[in-house]
Amino acid sequence: MTRAYQCxxxxxxxxxxxxxSASVAAAIKRAERPxxxxxxxxxxxxxxxxxxxxxxxxxVATAHVxxxxxxxxxxPDREMGAIEITNLLKSPEWGGVRGEGQHDLAIFxxxxxxxxxxxxxxxxxxxxxxxxxxxTRGHQPNxxxxxxxxxxxxxxxxxxxxxxxxxxx
Amino acid sequence: xxxxxxxxxxxxxxxxxxxxxxxxxxxxxxxEWEPMGPTPKxxxxxxxxxxxxxxxxxxxxxxxxxxxxxxxxxxxxxxxGDRKGACGIGIEAQQARMVTIACCIGTAAHAGHANHVxxxxxxxxxxxxxxxxxxxxxxxxxIIRTVVGTRPKTLGDLEEVxxxxxxxxxxxxxxxxxxxxxxxxxxxxxxxxxxxxxxxAKEVADIAQIAGFDFPKGDPDAALIDFGFGAVDRTKPxxxxxxHYPAVSVATIDYIEEHGLSDKMEVCGICCTAIExxxxxxxxxxxxxxxxxxxxxxxxxADVIVLDEQCVRTDLLEEAQKTGAPLILTTDKIxxxxxxVTNRDPDKVVSDLLNGTxxxxxxxxxxxxxxxxxxxxxxxxxRDALNHLxxxxxxxxxxxxCIECGWCDRACPNSLPVKDAMIKAKEGDFGGLSDLxxxxxxxGRCESECKKDLPIISMILKSAQDIAFGETYTMRxxxxxxxxxxxxxxxxxxxxxxxxxxxxxxxxxxxxxGEVEVAKIAEEFARRNYIVVATGCSAMAMAMYRCEDGQxxxxxxxxxxxxxxxxxxGSCVANAHIVGAAIKVAAIFARLxxxxxxxxxADYILNKVGACGIAWGAMSxxxxxxxxxxxxxxxxxxxxxxxxxxxxxxxxxxxxSEWELYDKRTGEVVEGExxxxxxxxxxxxxxxxxxxxxxxxxxxxxxxxGRQIKLSNYVDLYKKYMGTLPPDLHLFVRNERxxxxxxxxxxxxxxxxxxWKPRKAIGDPSRLVPEExx
Numbered sequence: 001m002t003r004a005y006q007c008x009x010x011x012x013x014x015x016x017x018x019x020x021s022a023s024v025a026a027a028i029k030r031a032e033r034p035x036x037x038x039x040x041x042x043x044x045x046x047x048x049x050x051x052x053x054x055x056x057x058x059x060v061a062t063a064h065v066x067x068x069x070x071x072x073x074x075x076p077d078r079e080m081g082a083i084e085i086t087n088l089l090k091s092p093e094w095g096g097v098r099g100e101g102q103h104d105l106a107i108f109x110x111x112x113x114x115x116x117x118x119x120x121x122x123x124x125x126x127x128x129x130x131x132x133x134x135x136t137r138g139h140q141p142n143x144x145x146x147x148x149x150x151x152x153x154x155x156x157x158x159x160x161x162x163x164x165x166x167x168x169x
Numbered sequence: 170x171x172x173x174x175x176x177x178x179x180x181x182x183x184x185x186x187x188x189x190x191x192x193x194x195x196x197x198x199x200x201e202w203e204p205m206g207p208t209p210k211x212x213x214x215x216x217x218x219x220x221x222x223x224x225x226x227x228x229x230x231x232x233x234x235x236x237x238x239x240x241x242x243x244x245x246x247x248x249x250g251d252r253k254g255a256c257g258i259g260i261e262a263q264q265a266r267m268v269t270i271a272c273c274i275g276t277a278a279h280a281g282h283a284n285h286v287x288x289x290x291x292x293x294x295x296x297x298x299x300x301x302x303x304x305x306x307x308x309x310x311x312i313i314r315t316v317v318g319t320r321p322k323t324l325g326d327l328e329e330v331x332x333x334x335x336x337x338x339x340x341x342x343x344x345x346x347x348x349x350x351x352x353x354x355x356x357x358x359x360x361x362x363x364x365x366x367x368x369x370a371k372e373v374a375d376i377a378q379i380a381g382f383d384f385p386k387g388d389p390d391a392a393l394i395d396f397g398f399g400a401v402d403r404t405k406p407x408x409x410x411x412x413h414y415p416a417v418s419v420a421t422i423d424y425i426e427e428h429g430l431s432d433k434m435e436v437c438g439i440c441c442t443a444i445e446x447x448x449x450x451x452x453x454x455x456x457x458x459x460x461x462x463x464x465x466x467x468x469x470x471a472d473v474i475v476l477d478e479q480c481v482r483t484d485l486l487e488e489a490q491k492t493g494a495p496l497i498l499t500t501d502k503i504x505x506x507x508x509x510v511t512n513r514d515p516d517k518v519v520s521d522l523l524n525g526t527x528x529x530x531x532x533x534x535x536x537x538x539x540x541x542x543x544x545x546x547x548x549x550x551x552r553d554a555l556n557h558l559x560x561x562x563x564x565x566x567x568x569x570x571c572i573e574c575g576w577c578d579r580a581c582p583n584s585l586p587v588k589d590a591m592i593k594a595k596e597g598d599f600g601g602l603s604d605l606x607x608x609x610x611x612x613g614r615c616e617s618e619c620k621k622d623l624p625i626i627s628m629i630l631k632s633a634q635d636i637a638f639g640e641t642y643t644m645r646x647x648x649x650x651x652x653x654x655x656x657x658x659x660x661x662x663x664x665x666x667x668x669x670x671x672x673x674x675x676x677x678x679x680x681x682x683g684e685v686e687v688a689k690i691a692e693e694f695a696r697r698n699y700i701v702v703a704t705g706c707s708a709m710a711m712a713m714y715r716c717e718d719g720q721x722x723x724x725x726x727x728x729x730x731x732x733x734x735x736x737x738x739g740s741c742v743a744n745a746h747i748v749g750a751a752i753k754v755a756a757i758f759a760r761l762x763x764x765x766x767x768x769x770x771a772d773y774i775l776n777k778v779g780a781c782g783i784a785w786g787a788m789s790x791x792x793x794x795x796x797x798x799x800x801x802x803x804x805x806x807x808x809x810x811x812x813x814x815x816x817x818x819x820x821x822x823x824x825x826s827e828w829e830l831y832d833k834r835t836g837e838v839v840e841g842e843x844x845x846x847x848x849x850x851x852x853x854x855x856x857x858x859x860x861x862x863x864x865x866x867x868x869x870x871x872x873x874x875g876r877q878i879k880l881s882n883y884v885d886l887y888k889k890y891m892g893t894l895p896p897d898l899h900l901f902v903r904n905e906r907x908x909x910x911x912x913x914x915x916x917x918x919x920x921x922x923x924x925w926k927p928r929k930a931i932g933d934p935s936r937l938v939p940e941e942x943x
Contacts, residue, residue, distance in 0.1 A: 005579055005584075006579055006580075006582075006584065007576070007579050007580060007618070008580075011233070011234070011235060011236045012235060012236025012237050012247060012249055013236065013237075013247050013249065014236065014247075014249045014250075039853060040853050040854045040857075062853055062857075063852070063853035063854040063856065063857040064854055064856035064857050064860070064890040064891060066891040066892070066893070067856075067890050067891045067892045070891070070892040070893065071892070078896070079891060079896055081850070081852065081853065081857060081861070082853050083230060083232075083813070083818055083820060083850065083851055084820065086230075086232075087230055087820055087822055088822065088824075088825070091822065091825060093825070094824075094825065111853065112681070112810050112853050112854075113584060114582070114810065114811065114813070114814065115810040115813050115851065115853055118232035118234065118813040118814065118816075118851075119232060119813075121232045121233050121234065121236075122230065122231060122232040122233075124249070124250070125231070125233055125236070125249060125250055125260050126231070128250065137584070138579070149579075
């Protein structure tokens, strides 16, 4: 069994799956209103922005990431804390980032691992209307799907694989 | 002397005099100082309405760190989603219950400290020892006045307060037993209640310490203390005190002075005991916050290690033995299965320790002081021959054993790149290990996980020896309470917003990126003329930094509670004085009665005193109760990202929230504003915390000039880190007069785009329902 990236992060009996490039891509394709939440690690910012552009997914920049995005000439759809967007995602009545209705898929990437684990826990317990994918470093058991624990090189291949699968559609 | 009772006077048998209760002069004076308010010594239910009002605007946000309950033998119970445990509890109530338990533990730690220090001081000085905080403090105990309704004049008077503290703690803790409270909102109310009780316990502890140990009484020019490993003269016997309870370090300093040894020994401390000790003697050295604990013990510098209580590593007996330093325990909180030798001949105890007894427990501070001093003097020559850290070539050899499995990175709370540093060290490049010294909290989880049992902490320390042992900093000694005279000066500008806020850096040192971020936060706000106050590990972390001009923050900025000040208030228990300062603004500037008048005071602070706490390295249960207690008084707190593991935040729902206030001037319900927007918020990065702090200092009471100042800081910081105007700026501009003049064109353009409409500022904002509506 794959252990959580931070190995003591064992939440309970209901653990998410370790995804593959294909399963992650399939979940993104299936979603009607996904949202991409980009955190402070910035390790995969270019990839995240490419994904958002390719699939027209609204982007929420947490922490101070909006500054880094602006330096790349990108304006995020929203700028707010990781906990603030998670709180909004919990509310079925929220109209979503672009006012098109609550999201059905939240993709987290590069949020600080342990903070993201907590945000995913909140969604697991209190947002049954939303699926979650974590593309942050290593396995996140609170996400419906997350990465295996990979080296940077393998992770880059994984993410490239996700894009490849999405582009095949 | 007249007593109560029934009397018949001789010769007047038909006349009966009933005396119900005799009022003494002291009691009369007590009655006259202020009329008693509505809630003296509140119970769990007394302030429940206030809590529910707070929780309406700032509802709890839960992020379970564990999906189960394991507290009774029905369990483990899976509470995931909408499942219930065997007792009927759901996941939200269980989270609130765990938070309540954490707050009870935190309160118990401070109350234990308060009970301990008060009773010791009563033994030393007597119950009648006066509480005299000097000529510039009349409101000596603002929390006790507001909550309990009394004015303590002697150490003995504090016992009554502690009786109330102990009673309330029992009631709240009992509510967390299986089969008691089932509502998360009411658990939160109990967490808020017990954390307010925590405020009281801290105030008792610090007032007792100031009175009993003659600590500084709010002195803005308290001494600058030498700080850091490099400050310690290693040619002398070195004693280090770790923990929070200062009776033993104070007694040891006295013993050393009485025996003419002051120039011959080094006394230093880690964590809050260090702050307390330096409040007593400016010659005591401060090593650093608790994050330095493992590093310092491993360094082998200490000849005797003394533990008292709270936040001490539980494996220090094992660690001390590795360096040949005897361990002396001094309170009933930490016993480590060591023999209690309090009643043994101290010289024989010294002899035992010199002959290899690894440690002892001595519960009498005066006896402990004698043993500590004598042992340090005699063991020093023996220990000089020991080598405590590996040499660099040994570090390289150790690194060569690393199998690069990467579990060290994964065990690290901050996922620091330990593996990469090991790979470099294999090649004789120690830069990677050295770079870990600053962000590493020396928790040792990497070592615990290491398959090759590598002493990673020691390897980091050796690689960073130039930084670790070479640097000496300064920290201003903890000054204690804010003076009434200072409050008179800053009260009006704070309430009107012209001083943009009080930024309080508090709590432990579980920082996401090392100590430096706390210092940077402090500097950002001191430069902007906020009042920056600090306590505990954060006050120490701030010292480990030099500004561009080479000065430490304590050298560069004044220690007065005024705009642009950087104020070390003291240890964890001195946090009471930060809340106390906000209360004093209500008492001294607004002339509100404090006595038994919690709700009105907290409402005043929430709506009118722009203060924000930052517990950037919050780790302990004490930090949970400190933050939650601060929240009940209406002061928002930002915690670092690790603070999300407390399971609960208090945050508004941004665009879904309704902000409804009363205008006490008109008696009308009016449209409010998200000021403050959140009450307890885990931020992801320092930059996010800085921007949010400026925002959380905004209050409905700001006048136009004050709002301009606050907004200019918020906008400027947002632009600095995000490169644009804040997207929620329109929520905080009431009318054009609020807009900073230098930013007017830019902001007006933004406001037009956002569809902003001007609104009236609220004359006298409040969250309390006017009496006629109750």
